[in-house]
Amino acid sequence: MKLKFRVAIAKIFIYYLFKFYVIDNAILIKDIQYNFKQRATFKNVSLFKQLHHLLIYYPEFAFLFFWRINSNFFLWKVLFLKQYSCKIFKSTKIKGGIVAYHPFGTVINAKMIGENFIFRNGLTIGNKGNNNSLLPxxxxxxxxxxxxxxxxxxxxxxxxxxxxxxxxxxDIPDNVIVAGNPAKVLKQNCEIN
Known part of the structure; x- marks a missing residue:
């Protein structure tokens, strides 16, 4: 679909999404603001314009947004989404501020994920021994x-x-950088923004 036409049609739906899903939802507001902060080069725009920018230009944000509102409406997918092989289990509780960069080949099945979680492609978060009580x-x-x-x-x-x-x-403690197989602490007492 040509970008100009897609943007024109999408504006109508973005207004609807903003009015019915975003205005009173603190978690969605946090998601929008944190994603915009991570991605945009311009600042000081309204929450509606932030949502508009993210839905039009970042399909990985749209994927997370529609997961968050639990919507499988076909038209959203045509206007905003690309095909991602990404699965986030509905039972996973995720606080506001989630950011995905290229969420291909990703499965997320955790007990709880805190604020400002950033992930990239190929991530697997899951249970041990196929037991859903043994989650990170x-x-x-x-x-x-x-x-x-x-x-x-x-x-x-x-x-x-x-x-x-x-x-x-x-287990991984607070304020560290880890890497490796198995993961080991490389740096402690880090200030991470």
Whole structure:
């Protein structure tokens, strides 16, 4: 679909989405603001314009947005989404501020994920031994590189960066950078923004 036509049609639907889903939803507002902060080069625009920009130009944001509102309406997919092989289990609780960069080949099945979670392609977060009571808990301000595996009933602390290709099967403390297979702490007491 040509971009100008798609944008014109999409504006109508974005207004509807904003009015009925965003205005009173603190988690969606946090998602929009955090994604816009991570991606946009211009600042000081209204929340509606932030949503508009993200839905039009970032289909990976649209994927997360429609997961968040639990909508499978076909027209949304035509206007805003690309085909992603990404699955986020409905049972996963995710606080506001989730950001996805290229969410291809990703499966997320966690007990809880905190605020400002950033992930990249090839991420697997899941249970141990196919037992859904053995799921990870991930803290606030966690950034995960590409092709990372996080498995089992472990806790990942706040303010953590997990390097690309890491396999995390043990608890990770707050304020660290980890990488490797198995993941090991590379740097402690880090200030992560």
């Amino acid at each position: 808990i991930i803290g606030d301000n966690v950034e995960v590189g590409a092709n990372v595996v996080i498995i089992g009933p472990i806790s990942i602390g706040n303010n953590v960066i997990i390097g690309a290709g890491s396999v995390v099967v043990k």
